[in-house]
Amino acid sequence: MIIFTFFVFRRGYLKTFQQCLIYVLLYVILMTPWWVHQYEKYGEFVRLNLGDGIVLFSGNNPANTTGGGVGRYSGKSDMDLSQFYNIKDKFNI
Numbered sequence: 001m002i003i004f005t006f007f008v009f010r011r012g013y014l015k016t017f018q019q020c021l022i023y024v025l026l027y028v029i030l031m032t033p034w035w036v037h038q039y040e041k042y043g044e045f046v047r048l049n050l051g052d053g054i055v056l057f058s059g060n061n062p063a064n065t066t067g068g069g070v071g072r073y074s075g076k077s078d079m080d081l082s083q084f085y086n087i088k089d090k091f092n093i
Helices: 002-008 012-042 052-060
Strands: none
Touching: 002 012
């Protein structure tokens, strides 16, 4: 955003700063409900999501033949997550 505003559109320092300020303000306004929810649920600030690792693992796992789902402890799943069962979950999810 800074590069495009300042170098490509050549709007100067003040306009670049203004665009960044608007972006940060909108980001904070849109994310505040999520942050409050996460703080109430986990007791600490969580900027984004906690599930990125499992989603990336399921999408890139060769055992995932259907392309869907992120696995389950019980029920039908096309992923073997047993290697992760011994990891202590900080948030008891």
